[in-house]
Amino acid sequence: MLEARIPSGPIEQKWDKCRYDMKLVNPANRRKHSIIMVGSGLAGAAAAATLGRQGYHVHCFSYHDTPRRAHSIAAQGGINAAKNYRNDGDSVLRLFKDTVKGGDFRSREANVYRLAEVSSNIIDQCVAQGVPFAREYGGLLDNRSFGGVQVERTFYARGQTGQQLLLGAYQALEEQIANGRVTMHFRCELLDVVIVDGRARGIVTRDLVTGQLECHAADVVVLATGGYSNVFYFSTNAKASNCTAVWRAHRRGALFANPCFTQIHPTCIPLSSENQSKLTLMSESLRNDGRVWVPKKKGETRVARDIPENERDYYLESRYPSFGNLVPRDVASRNAKEVCDEGRGVGPHGQGVYLDFADAIHRLGLQTVREKYGNLFDIYQRITGEDAYEVPMRIYPAPHYTMGGLWVDYHLMSTIPGLFVGGEANFSDHGANRLGASALMQGLADGYFVLPATVPNYLASAKLDPVEISDSAFKATEAEVKDRINKLLAINGKRSPDSFHKELGKIVWDHCGMARSDGGLREALARIPEIREEFWKNLRIVGTGEELNQSLEKANRISDFLELAELMCADALHRAESCGGHFRVESQTADGEAKRDDENFAYSAAWEWKGAGQAPALYKEPLTFEYVPLSQRSYK
Amino acid sequence: MNLTLKVWRQQNAKAPGSFIRYQVKDVTPDMSFLETLDALNEDLIGRQEAPVAFDHDCREGICGSCGFLINGVAHGGQRGTTVCQLAMRFFKDGDTLTLEPWRARAFPVIRDLIVNRSAFDRIIQAGGFISAPTGSAPDANSTLVAKENADTAFDAAACIGCGACVAACPNASAMLFTSAKITHLNSLPQGQPQRDQRTLSMIATMGNEFFGSCTNHGECEVVCPKQIPLEFIGKMNRDLIRAVWHKHREPLVMPSIVQLPSAEDAHEQSHEGVPAQP
Helix, strand or coil: CCCCCCCCCCHHHHHHHHHHHCCCCCHHHHHHCEEEEECCCHHHHHHHHHHHHHCCEEEEECCCCCHHHCHHHHCCCCEECCCCCCCCCCCHHHHHHHHHHHCCCCCCHHHHHHHHHHHHHHHHHHHHHCCCCCECCCCCECCECCCCCCCCCEECCCCCHHHHHHHHHHHHHHHHHHCCCEEEECCEEEEEEEEECCEEEEEEEEECCCCCEEEEECCEEEECCCCCHHHHCCCCCCCCCCCHHHHHHHHCCCCEECCCCEEEEEEECCCCCCCCCCCCECCHHHHHCCEEEEECCCCCCCCHHHCCHHHEECHHHHHCCCCHHHCCHHHHHHHHHHHHHHHHCCCCCCCCEEEECHHHHHHHCHHHHHHHHHHHHHHHHHHHCCCCCCCCEEEEEEEEEECCEECCCCCCECCCCCEEECHHHECCCCCCCCCCCCHHHHHHHHHHHHHHHHHHHHHHHCCCCCCCCCCHHHHHHHHHHHHHHHHHHHHCCCECHHHHHHHHHHHHHHHHCCCECHHHHHHHHHHHHHHHHHHHHHECCCCCCCCCCHHHHHHHHHHHHHHHHHHHHHHHHHCCCCECCECECCCECCCCCECCCHHHHCEEEEEECCCCCCCCEEEEEECCCCCCCCCCCCCC | CCEEEEEEECCCCCCCCEEEEEEECCCCCCCEHHHHHHHHHHHHHHCCCCCCCCCCCCCCCCCCCCCCEECCEECCCCCCCCHHHCEHHHCCCCCEEEEECCCCCCCCEEECCEECCHHHHHHHHCCCCCCCCCCCCCCHHHCCCCHHHHHHHHHHHCCCCCCHHHHHCCCCECHHHHHHHHHHHHCCHHHCCCHHHHHHHHHHHHHHCCCECCCCCCHHHHHCCCCCCCHHHHHHHHHHHHHHHCCCCCCCCCHHHCCCCCHHHHHHCCCCCCCCCC
8 A cells, every 4th residue: 555666776866766767748748737736835836836837737726815825934943954064064964864863763764865965956946036045244155053953054034934935935936827837726725635537636625705616627636735733723833724635635545644743842932821822933043042941949939030040950951961952842842841840830820941042142242142033032022021132031832843744655646646745744754753944944845846856757657538627526526525514504503613623622732742641642532523523513603605704714624623633643542652742651761751662663654544433544654774773862 | 901893894895894893801911913803703603793804824923914904003003013913912991993904906805804915916926036947046155145135135025915015005005015025136146137127027017906106105114014114115216217227128028017907907997007118
């Protein structure tokens, strides 16, 4: 079932070999092929622009009013590349090794190597597009360091790197729209994938302004629809980020890999009340200069400045001397939770640790700190009303990224032929934990370099008969979609969509968040179907399906989260080891670090949908490590 | 805090709209303005009334989705802040706040507080890019960019495309938005080859989309959540003069740029909107 199509040969030649073996489409024939690209974030916009420029006709779909709103825009810190501009020992091999190790040996070596290999080209491409990366006075590019590595390989544009990279891809996309090679469909949401003769040949969408359902046919379908952190309700994801596209594809036969691998980001602004609608990230780059600490004493009541140096516990620096405040995210998050659970947390609910810039300001001067992090300090002040130049920031971990996603082979094709998946939506490169500044790298690697090579290869090798939207498969899928929407509208119960989302989110956070246990997961698995049942009985949506109806949009997305959450917990329960962001309390070392079980779990878990209320089927893709030998991670 | 909200309700683009008065109770100072609307909407759903439709997404002030007028001020009046980041501690208990969508001919209302801003995309399509086909780029450090120019480019590139500048302008001008993109790309060495073409085409498109012209009110700068400075409009005008005076082998505004902005408005279009060539 799981044929990963990894090319043979030494790792540094695999991608070249793969491209050499690919079939090509003659430039004159490209316009005869149509491609559906769902999503217009970094991966989607980059791939749509590149494939459009190559000559294919691309239809790009976004539920936003313009591609520039995609959530990639919110990424702050930076993008990694093995340029070694710092001459500090970086190389493609080192980026590869850091990423495999950072992912706690649960990713596919060949994919990670390719990611490291194309990372340099991404920076070149973005600079050529006019992305205003930070510069030195001599006019060369500046770099900084990120968690889990010991080189400075991160390129950045103040604290708005994601925004600037997305605008680069967006502008390239707009150029292709102007040239007529890409047709953009705005405020248009995918509700299902259409399979004809075993291949993905189209999608069913809902126009979010008129409510009209539409079918679209093409030769190939690409999903670049982001991650599913919003299953927790409180996350750093944008409010509309959802799992509908990948989940509906999963229900049509695409296997879902490692759903329990989620990333809890260590530096977010703590939750201040339950009325809050989301959590806000403070870039990990802050850990370059900020020092993390809590009081040594439990139940400390003094304010930060009154606590003398010898009564502070800089716990990351003392426990992990070689990486200090720059340990990987999973380690930093777990440690924050631990000190808060001990009763040493700071802030109103004791759910927070200090991130202190006093030393940095003393060492670098206020002006330098302001230049590097000014916008982040501004965000912090607006939300908390506190000035972080004067008092230390308070931070706490929050759901941020999902390493899991649709299973894809080396070509980024899912188990449904003709259905490709790029960016955060796939499971490919980060294993059980993603390193900082690697999400932007992966989104753009998939979008600019991988999909534009592998999708044409598919078009050239598959025998594709023309398909029209009058085909019975389209009619049948559209009818199912319509039926599901009508069902949602007809419930006419008492509770709002958000109330269900919050209830679900709390269960998933409590039992499938930073620490997971057999008992807790079993409890979640019992509770989730109950919430789902209540949802389908007691949901209230005001209004109709034939108008702009944001409650309906929400409810529809929540209905998918309610199914995905169960698979997440099932996956977390089956994986009775700790690895990366997946921390099973039953599996830890003597000093409380995550303990992997390579003998039994060195595989990616890919799950097959077997119908509502049926147990999913598990397929295993074994992982072998030829170049980075399996070892217990240590950041001490 | 208890507040009175007078909210513009409009079923769809064609329906007439009106202000409806709502009471919102137990608002806390830490809540953002959009969280206050969330609370109102939960309340409305409870009463079987249609919730207020408004655009929003990241709620971190970076995606540019959100925005409406609060008492006539785009994004509510706190400098450098979008409504999603505007904390309720900015208001007082008992305040009456009037919420209405961006008002501009180029931004037709879709529903309630949601408007159609696709005219901005069409301005970008006219030249708000540097043509760099994937794979053709030279090494990133082969192009030196003076830090000063890189910083100016960045300041301009910080625009989030929310449309507040247009809403605040008495002429509904898009010149702050357009000048930000022109300044971003024209400040960089990579942007030079297409510089004149970009300037002319984007400015022409701005006119075609029924945005007005700048008459130096400066309201745009005041409400801009990213504090894009007015001086970029001056920069754009200097670039326009440069583009018009440069001798070019052929006219630079592409014919495809001089197009009909939107189907509904097409019959009303009467002006050329293209700067004269020397």
